[in-house]
Amino acid sequence: MFARATGLVKLVGLCLAAGVLLAAVMFPVVGGLGLASNRAADTVDQTSGELAKGELPLVTTVLDMNGAPIAYLYDQYRIPVSFDQISDTMKAAIIAIEDKRFFEHGGVDWQGIARAAAKAGADGEVSQGASTLTQQYVKNYLAFVIGGGSDEAYEKATEATAARKLREARVALQLEQVMTKNEILTAYLNIVPFGNGTYGVGAAAKAYFDTTPDKLTVPQAAMLAGLVNQPSVLNPGNGVEAAIKRRNTVIDRMRDNNAFGQDKAAAEAKATEFKAAEAGVVPDLKLLPNGCVGAGDGPVYGFFCRYLVDYLTKYGFTEDQLLRGGYTIKTTMDPVATRAAKEAAEGQVPKDTEGVANAMAVVEPGADKHRVRALAANRDFGNNAEAGQSAYSLPAEVTRFGAGSIYKVFTAAAALDKGVTGIDKEIDVPNVYTSKVFKDGSKPYTVRNYSNGTDQKMTLTKALATSPNTGFIILEEKAGLDNVVDMAYKLGLRETMHDVNNAGDPLKADGSNGPSQGDQFKQDNSGSFTLGPGATSVLELSNVAATIVSHGTWCPPTPVEEVIDRDGKPVPLKEPACDQAVAPELADSLAVGMSQDAVSGTAAGAAKGFGRPMIGKTGTTENYWSVAFIGATPQYAGAVMTFTDGVAPQIICNAAAPRLCGNGGTIGLTGGEVAAPTWFNAMKVIHEGKPVVPLPPAAPKYK
Structure with a gap:
């Protein structure tokens, strides 16, 4: 008796709901009726317009310089398709199982509501949902587009309240006035989740059957249609038995809905045949790789991908935009250069070497752009340290280790700029020197x-x-420490000098962990700056070399060629403009001054067989925790750093292979031993087939 009474109450409620909805159709509400979304101020009319537009979260595709995909960034794996790109069997399957009167109602199934009310009156339970595909589209849009797919948004979009159902139905009624049935069906099939992180029938067809929606067979379409009821439970990735059982239920509904014709015997025979089919799911689901971990076959592109994301979020995009915007990002990454750098780095330091990282960056010089062609390391980009992976952006971020004597380049440049000396003039180089400054x-x-x-x-x-060492301390005294630090910034260590502190940590907005590294050296009047003890970025070192051979023009080391939105329109970036860091004559003269390291200097052994005019400089830190090399031809610039990336830094020794060897009284690795060979081994491959280009002559003023 109590159950029957409860059912009558529900019957009255449903009738009242129907009355309110009818009134809503006849007397549209303008504003004021809030939606169950995370934007409570939105009106029904506004959201109806947004749903009609139907702009869904899409996959952002990252391309290399040749147009080949190297990574995908997304929050929801979705391949949008048009109505004509969906098989009739898929359309019939989803209608049969979810809304068999779809083409008859106006957005709300009044007959379905009446059946639900009658059922409620009979046994006290509402066992038939009466939710149309249009209403389900509204619910899914609120949950997965406006709400972003968060748990909170999904709960709001599906909460079991009469108010929510009324609002959902009201929007559905409005949508049916501005969208055709085919448009609504297509929109629904493009938004609904199908499990395993797939959204929409395009991604589901690819993931489960390695096909496209227009080629879906009846058993395949029925299986996909069955998933939308409980995608996390019924998808065949979790086991095919439940998925097949649900699929066969869909096939029966298709038969009952005349999807196989009105001849009952023939339709029954077809249904039986379809239900006997195997699951047909591909052994390994064809899921799209997501993010930078694992990017590239090998994988070898992860470090570049990570830098790209960081760069884009710094100069114009939010991470949410990248994950949902469906952009096509044409990058500067050269796969040949990247693989060459990877093989060279790993060839010198095996990826499983405990505590020793070997990272390389390659930048193409230019007067209007410095394109990042490669970012690689002996490690792979990832979270499994035992497998030789690192989640740190080793070639791009500012490491806490120094580049050693490479910083003497900045002292030389400042001394040339201030007229202290010339590249052919002699300087004092005593074996020991005590500074007067x-x-x-x-x-x-x-x-x-x-x-x-x-x-x-x-x-x-x-x-x-x-x-x-002594000669450059003397030059630093004469040129002025502040000028030397400023020269490092001008030539390319801009983040290194300005945006991090001496530990290499990013400066906080309130400056509480400052000053910047550059300011710290100035404040401490630290002559050791020219010996390069401070935190350094491999990529920025590479860009220093690029600035020098670009006749003194600095440009940001950019990984981006072009960003195209989902409509095919270019999206501008807010990148810093290039600037003339130093006079072209100064840069060209400095390049000539740096041209002998690979001939008769500390890198001569590693340079054998290279045979191209180039600039170069090795670096070794005093504690032997890191070594480095920068070099450039007029075509490519690059830098390599070998440093300790374990919890406790130690001296790096060079035996059969580099290894950690404690911190007591041992002379460790030098920049000419691992870093320089890595550079030359990579650059030999990168320069293959390129003409030999001479360095520009030095200006008489700086000789």
């Missing part, structure tokens, strides 16, 4: 050369090749 705490600052030499003087060009 810089201090080591309360004591005078004393430096020694790596090895005692007989020369007490040498040209700046020879000094850049052989790297005596």
Whole structure:
């Protein structure tokens, strides 16, 4: 008796609901009726218009310089399709199981509501939902588009309240006035989830059957149609038995809805045949790779992908836009250069070497753009350290380790700029020197050369090749530390000098963990700057070399050629403009001054067989925790850093292969031993087939 009474109450409620909905059709409400979404101020009319437009979250595709896909970024895996690209069997299957009167009602199935009300009156339970495809489209749009697919949004879009159902029905009624039935059916099939992270029939057909929606057979279409009821439970990725059982229920509904013709015997025979078919699901679901982990066959593109995402979010995009916008991003990544850098880095330091990373960046110089052609490391980009992976952007981010004597390039450039010396002029290079300007705490600052030499003087060009410490401390005194630090910024260490502190940590907006690394060296009057002890970015070192051989023009190291939106229109980026960092004559003269390292300097052993005019400079930090090399031809610039990436930094020693060897009294690796060979091994491949281009001549002013 109580159940019957409860059913009568529900019957009255449903009748009242029907009355309200009829009134809504006859007297449209303008504004004020909020929706069950995360934007409570939206009106029904606004949301109806948004649903009619139907702009869905789409996959962003990342392409290399040749137009080949290298990665995909998405929140929802979806392949949008048109009405004509969906098989009639798929349309018949979804209508049969979800809304058999779809082409007869106006958005709300009054007969279905009446049946539900009658059922409620008979047994006290509403066992028939009476939710149309149009209403389901509204619900899914609110949950997965407006709400972004969050748990909160899904709960709001599906909450079991009369108010929510009324609002959903009202929007459905409005949609039926502005969209055709075919448009609504297509929109529904493009938005609904099918399990395993797939949304829409395009992605589902590809994932489960490795086909397209227009080629779906009856058993395939019926299986997909059955998934939308409970996609996480019924999808064949979790086991085919439940999926086949549900599929066969759909086939029966299709038969009952005359999808196989009105001849009952023939329709029954077809249904029996279709239900006997095997599941037909591909052994390995064809799911689209998502994100930077695993990008590229190998994988080898993950570090570039990570830098790309960071770059785009810094200069014009939000991460949500990238994951939902359906952009096509044409990048600057050269797959040949990337693989060459990867093989060279891993060839010198195997990926499973404990605590030793070897990272390389390659940038193409230019007057209007510095294109990043490769970012690679001996590690793969990923979260499994035991498999030789790293989640840190090793070639692109500012590491906490120094580049050693490479920073002498900035001292040389500042000395040339201030007229202190010229590339052919001799400078003092005593074996030991105590500075008259810089201090080591309360004591005078004393430096020694790596090895005692007989020369007490040498040209700046020879000094850049052989790297005596004392000579560059003297030049730093004469040129001024502030000018040397500023030169490092001008030539390319812009993030390194301005945006991080001495530990390499990004500066907080309130400056509480500052000052910047560059300001810290200035404030401390630290002469050690020219010896490169501070945090450094491999990519920015590469861009320094690119700036020098670009006749002094600095450009941001960009990974982006062009961004195209879903409508085929280019999207501008807010990238920094290129600037003339130093005079072209100064840059060209500095390049000539750096041209002997690969001939008779610290990189000569590694450079054998390269045979091209180039600039170069090795670097080794005083504690032997890191070594580096930068170099460039007029066609390509690059940098390599080998550094300790374990929890506790140690000296890197070079035995049969680089290894950690503690921190006690051991002379470790130098920049000419691992970093330089990595550079030359990669650049030999990258330069194959390219003409030999000479360096520009030095200006008389800077000789």
